Amino acid sequence: MFEARGLKKSYGALAAVRGVSLSAAAGERHGIIGPNGAGKTTFFNLLSGEAAADAGDVFMDGKSLGRLPPDARARAGLGRSFQHNSLFAGLTVVENFAIAAAQRTKLCKIFWRDFFACKEVFEEALDHAHRLGLGAQAHTRAAHLSHGAMRQLEIGLTLALRPKVLLLDEPTSGMSPEETAAIKKLIRRLPEELTLLVIEHDMDVIFDLASCITVLDYGEVLMQGAPAEVRASPVVRARYLGAG
Amino acid sequence: MTRAPEARDPLAMVLAAAAAIAWLFTGDFGKEVLSEVAVFAIFAMSLNLLVGCAGLVSLGHAAFFAIGAYAAAAFGVFVNLPLWTAMPLAVAVTAVAAAVAGFFAVRLSGVFFIMMTLAIGQMVYAFFLNSRAFNADDGMAGIGRVDFSFLGLDSGEPAVFCAFAVVAAVAVFFLLRMVARSPFGHTLAALRQNEPRLRSLGCPVLRCKLAAFTLAGALAGFAGALAAQHSGFISPDLAFWTVSGEVLVMVIIGGMGSLSGAALGAALVILLRHHLAGLTEYWVFYMGVLFVLMVLFAEDGVAGRFSWLLRKLHRRGKNV
DSSP, X not given: OEEEEEEXXXXXXXXXXXXXXXXXXXXXXXXXXXXXXXSHXXXXXXXXXXSOOSEEEEEETTEEOTTOOHHHHHHTTEEEOOSSOOOOTTSBHHHHHHHHXXXXXXXXXXXXXXXXXXXXXXXXXXXXXXXXXXXXXXXXXXXXXXXXXXXXXXXXXXXXXXXXXXXXXXXXXXXXXXXXXXXXXXXXXXXXXOXXXXXXXXXXXXXXXXXXXXXXXXXXXXXXXXXXXXXXXXXXXXXXXXXX | OOOOXXXXXXXXXXXXHHHHHHHHHOOHHHHHHHHHHHHHHHHHHHHHXXXXXXXXXXXXXXXXXXXXXXXXHHHHHTSOOOHHHHHHHHHHHHHHHHXXXXXXXXXXXXXXXXXXXXXXXXXHHHHHHHOTTTTGGGOEEOOOOOOOGGGTOOTTSHHHHHHHHHHHHHHHHHHHHHHHHSXXXXXXXXXXXXXXXXXXXXXXXXXHHHHHHHHHHHHHHHHHHHHHHHHSEEOGGGGSHHHHHHHHHHHHHHOTTOHHHHHHHHHHHHHHHHHHHHHOTTHHHHHHHHHHHHHHHOTTHHHHHHHHHHHHHHHHHHHO
């Protein structure tokens, strides 16, 4: 069970998020939609601890994440991907995954072994690259990947954390239809017990994947419900989907 | 996984060979200079862990150099401990000091981190400058050297102390190379590239930075403890911010991120200082010109240019 209660955040006079609550059962696929500037990414930043909430709290399995910094939330099992790719650009795909795995397994504290000789993380990293369809580019530097492959790496890095709750911020942004299809397939193959919150602009993707949708508008919850209800709602149609 | 060819580090071998030749064929003055190079190589390599690996630019690293020097001297002079005991104690004291300073400094980044380390460095300078126990601005003289009489050697001899300093520098090189190549070292490098991402992967970034800061400080303290023995005299000037600036220049000229580069940077700056100072009163000016040229045309420093040259020669060799 993952829950956000009354999260608020203002930047000066701008109230970006004004009291958003949301709960997702284990294994739920929860979509978050809303027009540009609705506060979706800010909401994610409050969940992951990148930004400190002015009010409200986040709970994972009943435990408050309160004022924990992002790294502590990640260790508690909360993973996120970023809207704008945030990679280790100078490292290869495998090295990116190996660094991620080294954080999860606490190998990162070891200062006497040779990193490249740490088979446990590199085998996992290579395996992970293959499963994400990045096998052919495993030894390519992240900076030299295509946009689609960077997006896959972006999501893959977060998965290397083996999170219980996964926050995906616009996973298919800027992707071609084929790349979008690959990401959809990737998301569908995620472990069933994983709770997924996904911000997405591609309505086909979201209505296809999500079992529950939250519509944000001006930093507030406009509506929460099953995809069919949201699609049918006159308010949402007027505000967002474009009446037609 | 395979390493890039430069990871075999031919530059380090060149430097080791040059040090051996200098030790064999120079007189006492040459050996004094070589000792100084070895001490500053340790100092610069320790700073490289912060600047080159973790991307933390410190302008207060001399504080730990001075604390190491004063601690080694104080344990010798006040408590009458032999330097074999005083030196490790000095390193421990410096590590504690670096951990305390780092606790505040690593919370900041960018220019604020630089300003914080600068302030910490100047606080240490002001402390030694005003502390009666440490003779204030007179400094402390008459500091002995480690005792090698159990080997039948006299460390007062430049050749003996110089060999000791060079061996110490080589040991620090291997220690820091091990750290740089470890999962911890690669985590530091990832931190330099993308701190928010590393944090979101669960890395306790503050603790990582603090560990690096403490280790770098402790090794700077070790360099300081050697410097105190080498000159037999210490003063608050060791902690002054220009010393921190000078060791930063060594790291940048040598090539940020390259351990052997940092050692080479130390050698270049010290040798140029000795030679240029004899030739012209404007030696600082010429050093400045060199630094400007390096930063403009060779961001990766002499070490970077060296491996570029090697790669080029290697390719040409293949084509022939």
